[in-house]
Amino acid sequence: MISNSERPGQCEISLAVNGEPKTVRVYPMARLLDVLRHELGLTGTKEGCGEGECGSCSVLMNGKLVNSCLVPALQAAGAGLTTIEGLAPGPQLTALQAAFLKCGGAQCGICTPGMILASRQLLDKKPKPTLEEVREGLSGNLCRCTGYMQIFEAVMEAAGGNPE
Amino acid sequence: MRSAPADFTLRAPGTLQQVLALLATEPGTWLPISGGTDVMVQYAAGKLSSRQLVSIWNLTELRGIEVLPDEVKIGAGCTYTELREHDVIAREFPLLANAARWTGGVANQNRGTLGGNIVNASPAADSLPALLAYEAELVLVSVRGERRVPYHSFHTGYKKITMESDELIRVICLARRFSGYLQYSRKVGARNAQAISKVCMAALGRIRNGVVEDVRIALGSVAPVPIRLTDIEQMLKGRRIEPALQGVVKKGVVAAIQPIDDIRSSARYRAAVAGNLVAEFLAQLVDGGTLA
Amino acid sequence: MALLNLPSEKVRVVQAETGGAFGGKEDYPSIIAGHAALLAMKSGRPVKIIYDRMEDMTATTKRHPSRTRHRTAVSKDGKILGGEIEFTIDGGAYATLSSVVLSRGVIHAGGPYYWPCIRIRGKAVATSHPPHGAFRGFGAPQSLFAMERHMDRIAQVVGLSPVEIRRRNFLKLGETTTTDQVIREEIDLGKFLDRALVLSDYHAKKSRFVNENQIGPVKKGMGIAAFLHGAGFTGSGERYLASVVGVEGCADGTIRVLAASTEFGQGTNTVLCQIAAEALKLPYDCIQIAQPDTNQVPNSGPTVASRTAMVVGNLVRSAAIGIRQTLVAGGLHDSYSPEEFQAACQRHVAEHGELRSYARYDPPAGVFWDDQKYSGEAYASFAWAIYIAEVRVDLSTYAATVEDFVALQEVGRVLHPILAKGQIAGGVAQGIGFALYEKVVWQNGRMQNGQMTNYIMPTSADLPSIRVFFEEMGNIHGAYGAKGIGELPMDGPAPAIANAIEDALGTRFDSIPLLPEDIFEAISNSEPSEIR
Numbered sequence: 001m002i003s004n005s006e007r008p009g010q011c012e013i014s015l016a017v018n019g020e021p022k023t024v025r026v027y028p029m030a031r032l033l034d035v036l037r038h039e040l041g042l043t044g045t046k047e048g049c050g051e052g053e054c055g056s057c058s059v060l061m062n063g064k065l066v067n068s069c070l071v072p073a074l075q076a077a078g079a080g081l082t083t084i085e086g087l088a089p090g091p092q093l094t095a096l097q098a099a100f101l102k103c104g105g106a107q108c109g110i111c112t113p114g115m116i117l118a119s120r121q122l123l124d125k126k127p128k129p130t131l132e133e134v135r136e137g138l139s140g141n142l143c144r145c146t147g148y149m150q151i152f153e154a155v156m157e158a159a160g161g162n163p164e
Numbered sequence: 165m166r167s168a169p170a171d172f173t174l175r176a177p178g179t180l181q182q183v184l185a186l187l188a189t190e191p192g193t194w195l196p197i198s199g200g201t202d203v204m205v206q207y208a209a210g211k212l213s214s215r216q217l218v219s220i221w222n223l224t225e226l227r228g229i230e231v232l233p234d235e236v237k238i239g240a241g242c243t244y245t246e247l248r249e250h251d252v253i254a255r256e257f258p259l260l261a262n263a264a265r266w267t268g269g270v271a272n273q274n275r276g277t278l279g280g281n282i283v284n285a286s287p288a289a290d291s292l293p294a295l296l297a298y299e300a301e302l303v304l305v306s307v308r309g310e311r312r313v314p315y316h317s318f319h320t321g322y323k324k325i326t327m328e329s330d331e332l333i334r335v336i337c338l339a340r341r342f343s344g345y346l347q348y349s350r351k352v353g354a355r356n357a358q359a360i361s362k363v364c365m366a367a368l369g370r371i372r373n374g375v376v377e378d379v380r381i382a383l384g385s386v387a388p389v390p391i392r393l394t395d396i397e398q399m400l401k402g403r404r405i406e407p408a409l410q411g412v413v414k415k416g417v418v419a420a421i422q423p424i425d426d427i428r429s430s431a432r433y434r435a436a437v438a439g440n441l442v443a444e445f446l447a448q449l450v451d452g453g454t455l456a
Numbered sequence: 457m458a459l460l461n462l463p464s465e466k467v468r469v470v471q472a473e474t475g476g477a478f479g480g481k482e483d484y485p486s487i488i489a490g491h492a493a494l495l496a497m498k499s500g501r502p503v504k505i506i507y508d509r510m511e512d513m514t515a516t517t518k519r520h521p522s523r524t525r526h527r528t529a530v531s532k533d534g535k536i537l538g539g540e541i542e543f544t545i546d547g548g549a550y551a552t553l554s555s556v557v558l559s560r561g562v563i564h565a566g567g568p569y570y571w572p573c574i575r576i577r578g579k580a581v582a583t584s585h586p587p588h589g590a591f592r593g594f595g596a597p598q599s600l601f602a603m604e605r606h607m608d609r610i611a612q613v614v615g616l617s618p619v620e621i622r623r624r625n626f627l628k629l630g631e632t633t634t635t636d637q638v639i640r641e642e643i644d645l646g647k648f649l650d651r652a653l654v655l656s657d658y659h660a661k662k663s664r665f666v667n668e669n670q671i672g673p674v675k676k677g678m679g680i681a682a683f684l685h686g687a688g689f690t691g692s693g694e695r696y697l698a699s700v701v702g703v704e705g706c707a708d709g710t711i712r713v714l715a716a717s718t719e720f721g722q723g724t725n726t727v728l729c730q731i732a733a734e735a736l737k738l739p740y741d742c743i744q745i746a747q748p749d750t751n752q753v754p755n756s757g758p759t760v761a762s763r764t765a766m767v768v769g770n771l772v773r774s775a776a777i778g779i780r781q782t783l784v785a786g787g788l789h790d791s792y793s794p795e796e797f798q799a800a801c802q803r804h805v806a807e808h809g810e811l812r813s814y815a816r817y818d819p820p821a822g823v824f825w826d827d828q829k830y831s832g833e834a835y836a837s838f839a840w841a842i843y844i845a846e847v848r849v850d851l852s853t854y855a856a857t858v859e860d861f862v863a864l865q866e867v868g869r870v871l872h873p874i875l876a877k878g879q880i881a882g883g884v885a886q887g888i889g890f891a892l893y894e895k896v897v898w899q900n901g902r903m904q905n906g907q908m909t910n911y912i913m914p915t916s917a918d919l920p921s922i923r924v925f926f927e928e929m930g931n932i933h934g935a936y937g938a939k940g941i942g943e944l945p946m947d948g949p950a951p952a953i954a955n956a957i958e959d960a961l962g963t964r965f966d967s968i969p970l971l972p973e974d975i976f977e978a979i980s981n982s983e984p985s986e987i988r
Binding site: 118 | 165167169170172173174175176197199200201204205207208209217219221222245268269270271272274275356357358
């Protein structure tokens with residue numbers, strides 16, 4: 001599919017992505033995941049399963065974690081999106097990202113953007129989570145490499161607590 | 165991704181009235197899509213037969229939870245997250261709050277809606293047994309007006325619902341009369357999170373003077389539709405729960421359900437687990453009695 | 457090259473970081489790449505092929521299913537006298553890697569025990585399934601599962617505990633493995649076992665569970681698995697590979713590692729640079745690593761067999777030392793500072809145009825494998841491990857979950873603590889999935905559950921605390937004493953868990969994955985009375 005050419009059935013959708021206003025011309029049923037990756041070149045968001053099971057495609061939409069493979073583009077019109085690229089306001093990593101690096105929370109990195117955004121969502125709702133709350137908050141993000149242990153450590157470190 | 169977006173139309177009229185008008189003009193043509201956690205999965209698999217969709221996500225008329233003295237009215241567009249985080253739902257309707265917590269992960273809970281769960285009518289849907297146990301009522305809306313129907317007659321067969329093709333669910337009503345009941349819910353899936361249920365149960369019970377005064381037992385994933393075990397409920401009313409009853413109840417459960425073998429589990433397993441869960445509920449009922 | 461009938465200069469492969477591999481990217485990528493290449497040649501345009509998740513799961517390689525039979529002669533005091541092991545694996549429709557998987561499987565089949573006498577028969581069969589292939593452990597998890605289940609069985613028959621039966625049979629310095637390889641390190645598996653028992657609180661928990669299991673539907677149990685894992689290619693494999701690594705001094709004075717090893721999250725890039733930095737006594741930040749590109753790097757062999765840190769790393773060390781020797785020979789003094797090194801490197805490149813050093817794999821003396829007799833040094837070194845699982849079975853749902861897991865392993869030398877811990881934790885998690893959750897549903901040779909919804913791997917809510925501990929005894933054959941650890945953690949969890957479930961329920965389970973439906977069927981067939 002070639003983007004940005006005139007096609008009947010496409011529509012213009014305006015949204016804010018990582019704080020910047022964007023307008024894309026896409027089919028209304030294009031997946032938000034594909035809009036992010038192909039129209040906007042933001043390839044941090046990954047496709048792991050295409051059916052909302054793995055969380056690799058998670059982004060924050062109006063501050064809420066969603067699986068972008070399950071969002072039709074039209075429903076993102078007017079929304080404010082945060083992808084992994086926009087998590088840090090500048091070149092400096094956030095404390096959460098730094099904790100992932102420090103604790104070994106990322107191995108191959110494919111689950112990592114979604115995992116970090118899910119952690120961000122968790123910490124926004126519960127700044128001092130228990131280990132159980134971390135497990136639950138991240139249960140929609142599958143990781144095959146780490147066995148999750150060092151991810152828990154990273155989140156607890158970012159929360160300022162000690163991993164149990 | 166096995167569908168071509170170019171082959172699909174999605175419209176998002178801004179108001180409920182506009183959506184209903186569209187549904188009325190071309191009945192059976194437009195498939196409503198809310199959070200998309202079921203529809204978009206079918207779409208990605210290339211299995212969505214409808215090519216024309218109408219978005220009901222963000223229709224304010226379908227959002228919100230209204231708390232009245234005698235009942236709570238949940239907008240059909242409420243997400244699982246909103247259900248989990250609502251004070252009154254968490255306190256007075258824990259079966260529903262638990263089901264919301266068990267459906268998918270956080271990302272899916274932020275998008276999946278109660279109305280969507282009902283209309284999608286999967287026999288494995290987690291919230292439906294809770295709605296049966298609470299004897300929910302649905303308000304259906306169309307250009308022709310509104311009608312209020314008891315939830316227990318909504319599902320007539322596998323994925324068959326008694327709703328006209330131009331209707332939507334507007335609210336789900338729950339009577340606020342269960343605070344004196346023991347509330348039991350349990351979901352059995354292949355893993356602790358992100359699992360489609362193999363057996364799913366929601367039950368309420370009240371004991372007075374050692375005798376069962378009221379009991380409701382609802383199960384999902386053991387029949388083409390979510391069911392209430394009305395025969396067993398009838399048998400239990402007015403009786404003491406004794407150990408000898410366990411065997412009879414388990415047999416009754418097996419007789420009342422029609423579980424299947426499928427890719428996730430077996431009929432025998434489902435039957436055995438359903439029996440065990442009902443027994444577990446009764447054991448808690450005996451111990452817990454009435455709750456303050 | 458063979459597919460396109462082109463000489464090597466006309467074929468260039470550039471490997472990107474592609475996400476976790478676990479063996480699934482060992483041979484299958486050649487097929488997809490081959491298709492893309494053929495289409496590109498035919499069309500004259502660039503071609504990209506991406507399988508969606510369902511295509512990927514359904515078509516690409518999976519672990520070889522296996523069946524193992526054990527028959528063992530044991531003395532009354534629990535010493536293994538001799539035995540027969542039949543190890544059969546299902547190769548699918550084409551042989552592909554089956555012979556190599558079979559090889560590793562049979563060599564590990566006897567576990568970390570001394571066998572005075574043994575016969576091991578291995579067989580790979582063709583079936584109507586997509587070909588099976590490399591998956592972390594590569595035959596060893598399959599045969600070790602059988603060995604460790606069997607040890608618990610031997611314990612029962614002889615009347616000893618699972619702890620004692622293992623203690624009496626562990627390999628020691630000077631004894632020989634099933635391939636007549638002499639153990640040349642002072643390994644004391646009994647001591648490791650003791651340590652693991654303490655870490656897991658094994659004895660106290662076992663006593664407690666005997667009481668607690670009397671009441672209620674929840675039954676708990678403890679299970680042990682003891683095992684070994686040989687890193688690097690089996691037998692003469694490394695010799696045939698004849699891997700080559702390069703290290704380059706760049707014009708700006710920094711160092712670049714040239715190796716074909718791929719980074720897929722296990723830390724290849726980090727560890728190889730660490731090794732170069734250590735060898736050159738330079739800060740880690742002075743070292744880069746080239747992207748694996750056939751135009752740029754020599755062939756250091758595939759990123760498999762837990763060989764990267766140990767074998768390739770050793771070559772990086774040698775090649776780096778070669779750089780140092782060249783500069784020292786050119787006037788740089790021995791105890792240089794990083795700045796002095798950098799200056800010397802810049803000078804050398806300015807003067808000679810380039811500064812490169814290569815190291816080729818040299819089979820170590822005293823490591824010899826006889827392909828005909830199938831005996832000798834199967835691996836340059838073994839890593840050793842004791843894993844202990846605590847499981848909980850809820851008889852209202854028949855589901856088994858792991859509540860606590862202790863993974864203790866001797867790995868030569870831990871090169872990077874965080875990466876090493878990550879490998880073990882990740883491998884144990886996969887092992888738990890292997891034991892309790894991950895079933896491929898076949899029908900007429902086709903996988904029916906090729907979706908994340910129906911192929912069940914553990915989420916963060918399903919795993920216990922995985923507690924990782926190391927012992928380090930060094931390794932003369934590995935970089936800075938390291939032994940390969942990438943696959944080791946896959947060998948232990950499944951038998952430890954199956955042993956623990958038997959401990960909890962008193963029912964024997966000898967196959968995995970062990971789903972609640974399987975536990976239900978076994979229990980309802982053996983105990984018709986009600987479960988209390």
